[in-house]
Amino acid sequence: MRAPSRLLGAAIGAVLALSLSGCGSSAPEGTGQVKLTLWHNSADPAPLLEMYKKFEKQSGHKIELVSIPSDGFEDTTQTKWATGDRPDILEYHATASGLLALNPAENLRDLTGEAYIARSGDLYQSAGSVNGKVYAAITGFPQVFGLYYNKKVFTAAGLTPPTNFAELAATCPKLKAAGVTPVFESGGSIWPVQILPILYLAGANQSNAYGKAIAGHSSTLADAGSPFVAGLTAYAKLQADGCFNKDIVTAKFEDSMKALVTGKAAMVAQHSDMLPALLAAAGDDQKTVDESVGFVGLSSDKPLVTYAPGPIGTFYLPKTGDAAREKAALDFVRFMTGPAYAEYITASKTFPVFKDVPDPQGVSSVLQDVKKAYDTGAVIAFNSDIPGMGGLAQLMSELIAGQKDPQKAATQLQGQVEQAAKAAGLPGW
Amino acid sequence: MVMRNRAAWLPWALPAIVLVMVFFVAPFLLNVRFAFSSWTSFRAEITWNGLENVRTLIDQDLLANAVTVTVLYAILCMAIQNTVSLSLALALQRTSGINTVFRSAFFLPTLISPLAAGYIWRGLLAPEGAVNSFLGIEWAWLGEPSTALVVVAFIDAWKWSGLITLVYIAGLNSIPKSLLESATVDGAGPWTRFRRVVFPLLAPALTFNVAVTLVGALSAYDVIAATTGGGPGDHTRALNVVMRQQWGQGFFGSASALGFTVTLLVIATAVPLVWWLRRREVTG
Numbered sequence: 001m002r003a004p005s006r007l008l009g010a011a012i013g014a015v016l017a018l019s020l021s022g023c024g025s026s027a028p029e030g031t032g033q034v035k036l037t038l039w040h041n042s043a044d045p046a047p048l049l050e051m052y053k054k055f056e057k058q059s060g061h062k063i064e065l066v067s068i069p070s071d072g073f074e075d076t077t078q079t080k081w082a083t084g085d086r087p088d089i090l091e092y093h094a095t096a097s098g099l100l101a102l103n104p105a106e107n108l109r110d111l112t113g114e115a116y117i118a119r120s121g122d123l124y125q126s127a128g129s130v131n132g133k134v135y136a137a138i139t140g141f142p143q144v145f146g147l148y149y150n151k152k153v154f155t156a157a158g159l160t161p162p163t164n165f166a167e168l169a170a171t172c173p174k175l176k177a178a179g180v181t182p183v184f185e186s187g188g189s190i191w192p193v194q195i196l197p198i199l200y201l202a203g204a205n206q207s208n209a210y211g212k213a214i215a216g217h218s219s220t221l222a223d224a225g226s227p228f229v230a231g232l233t234a235y236a237k238l239q240a241d242g243c244f245n246k247d248i249v250t251a252k253f254e255d256s257m258k259a260l261v262t263g264k265a266a267m268v269a270q271h272s273d274m275l276p277a278l279l280a281a282a283g284d285d286q287k288t289v290d291e292s293v294g295f296v297g298l299s300s301d302k303p304l305v306t307y308a309p310g311p312i313g314t315f316y317l318p319k320t321g322d323a324a325r326e327k328a329a330l331d332f333v334r335f336m337t338g339p340a341y342a343e344y345i346t347a348s349k350t351f352p353v354f355k356d357v358p359d360p361q362g363v364s365s366v367l368q369d370v371k372k373a374y375d376t377g378a379v380i381a382f383n384s385d386i387p388g389m390g391g392l393a394q395l396m397s398e399l400i401a402g403q404k405d406p407q408k409a410a411t412q413l414q415g416q417v418e419q420a421a422k423a424a425g426l427p428g429w
Numbered sequence: 430m431v432m433r434n435r436a437a438w439l440p441w442a443l444p445a446i447v448l449v450m451v452f453f454v455a456p457f458l459l460n461v462r463f464a465f466s467s468w469t470s471f472r473a474e475i476t477w478n479g480l481e482n483v484r485t486l487i488d489q490d491l492l493a494n495a496v497t498v499t500v501l502y503a504i505l506c507m508a509i510q511n512t513v514s515l516s517l518a519l520a521l522q523r524t525s526g527i528n529t530v531f532r533s534a535f536f537l538p539t540l541i542s543p544l545a546a547g548y549i550w551r552g553l554l555a556p557e558g559a560v561n562s563f564l565g566i567e568w569a570w571l572g573e574p575s576t577a578l579v580v581v582a583f584i585d586a587w588k589w590s591g592l593i594t595l596v597y598i599a600g601l602n603s604i605p606k607s608l609l610e611s612a613t614v615d616g617a618g619p620w621t622r623f624r625r626v627v628f629p630l631l632a633p634a635l636t637f638n639v640a641v642t643l644v645g646a647l648s649a650y651d652v653i654a655a656t657t658g659g660g661p662g663d664h665t666r667a668l669n670v671v672m673r674q675q676w677g678q679g680f681f682g683s684a685s686a687l688g689f690t691v692t693l694l695v696i697a698t699a700v701p702l703v704w705w706l707r708r709r710e711v712t713g
Contacts, residue, residue: 075677249572390678401662424471
């Protein structure tokens with residue numbers, strides 16, 4: 001009996017030791033340095049990953065990167081989050097709808113008053129904050145949504161890229177006559193097909209008026225003649241007129257990038273964070289991309305780009321209850337938004353969100369087009385502040401398959417918004 | 430006599446009972462309440478809300494379609510897999526060198542991850558993929574409402590038929606040769622031998638295979654996610670696909686209600702089916 005007892009004791013001891021070591025993101029003794037867990041998007045560009053290493057070097061803290069695949073990023077993050085697991089630093093969406101789903105008041109540290117907020121202009125009025133409290137540290141330039149177009153195709157057809165939906169509808173038959181797919185849509189990846197309707201709505205969403213009306217419940221998506229129904233109707237008409245690729249249901253996002261670069265398709269509705277994918281489709285040849293691809297704003301009636309703060313470079317600090325790690329996590333935010341930020345902008349060749357940091361040199365011509373369109377007229381995506389809009393892409397799939405008409409799709413989505421808004425306890429619901 | 434038999438078997442069944450209790454029954458009982466709760470990612474409180482989640486799923490046109498798709502898919506998978514596997518088993522029953530090679534070849538897909546299998550077939554069945562090139566046609570196999578569900582069921586059958594075939598081969602080999610020889614002497618041809626001798630005596634293998642393929646397909650997710658993601662529209666949006674979408678949007682209560690629906694569906698179909706098939710084993 002004694003031997004088994006001793007064995008049992010040893011086993012329990014070993015399990016306890018292992019369990020304790022598993023909790024070991026605390027400090028190596030006496031150094032004041034800790035191990036921080038960072039859940040990050042797998043699409044983080046190399047210069048951002050380099051910044052994490054620089055922070056490690058400067059602070060002596062260790063960062064354990066937990067990579068969350070960018071395909072299905074929201075679902076996977078939510079799944080991990082729902083288990084009660086919390087990283088020290090979380091990279092996630094800065095939109096109010098994304099933030100509300102994290103239950104910030106309960107789970108996230110309030111960063112209101114940090115120095116970087118004042119340097120960011122009015123960014124935090126539309127992103128990274130809820131009920132007047134700032135929870136996010138946004139370091140990435142917003143995702144800018146618009147229309148990528150193949151310059152060579154348009155030049156050969158003697159056309160200019162459309163900047164409103166009437167022009168888009170008129171351009172379609174001319175491009176088809178030239179033997180080119182006018183607009184390439186990627187229903188096989190599901191999420192890209194919601195972009196065109198969102199672009200359409202920029203016209204009605206100046207100063208986020210439409211988004212606020214839906215989130216505040218003073219209008220509904222399904223109101224008779226609503227801008228949302230009009231956007232879906234315009235999309236359905238483009239499809240009926242044959243403006244899209246034949247394999248719209250199965251085509252993947254990567255196919256759209258390739259079709260655009262090769263000139264098989266004339267236009268793709270996408271956002272600016274997809275430029276690396278565009279470059280990959282061109283065989284990493286920046287010259288090919290610069291020579292063949294341009295970018296313009298598009299909405300129902302005028303040249304507007306739609307922007308939404310993206311997840312790349314947006315950081316939150318979940319409450320962990322460990323004072324040393326919480327302090328180190330705050331140091332990380334201060335590092336990312338501090339003097340090192342200018343180096344990051346130079347290395348990444350992206351545009352800064354802080355007013356006191358100059359634009360980088362040597363930016364690609366497509367990104368310059370993006371910035372130009374953004375400076376000319378930018379409207380926040382109407383769905384940024386509305387919880388429960390995650391079902392839009394699925395409904396677009398049903399619209400494309402002819403299973404739903406625009407009005408029915410709008411009614412169903414309104415139901416999902418109501419479900420989320422009530423759960424989030426938004427005023428007016 | 431019965432009691433003594435039960436007492437004698439209990440120690441042997443105990444490990445299985447404990448495993449089922451710990452890993453299936455206990456988690457199920459502990460979690461079933463979430464199907465009737467207001468659990469979301471938006472707030473910390475979880476309150477009892479009765480059938481509100483089910484009502485929401487019905488109001489949003491999600492539940493009825495998901496149940497229909499799931500049941501249709503399960504029936505298709507079960508029918509295709511059992512037909513294909515039984516045919517293969519009859520062809521490969523005899524143990525020989527060449528049959529062993531074929532058995533291994535048909536078993537190989539079982540070892541591949543379902544997601545990988547889905548991605549491979551998605552590439553092959555793309556409008557400009559290898560299948561269409563070979564057939565010289567242009568057809569979006571996974572993008573057309575008329576073919577998507579059937580094609581995904583075929584992919585699932587391709588993935589699992591090797592395993593089901595092995596069970597049928599074992600069943601076929603357990604049939605006494607003397608019975609088949611007697612039937613032959615009595616003048617029974619191959620079809621009569623199969624119908625009157627082989628098929629009835631295959632009942633235990635049939636029970637296992639029908640139950641496994643049906644229950645497996647009722648809880649389908651991976652192959653669908655990798656091939657169609659639930660599309661075109663909602664034509665392949667099975668219960669678990671909708672569950673994943675609800676979960677991803679932070680509606681954990683609704684997602685739990687969908688998970689509970691899968692469980693109910695499995696119990697409602699599998700239990701009577703297995704009972705009926707087992708009864709057939711006794712009388713057959």
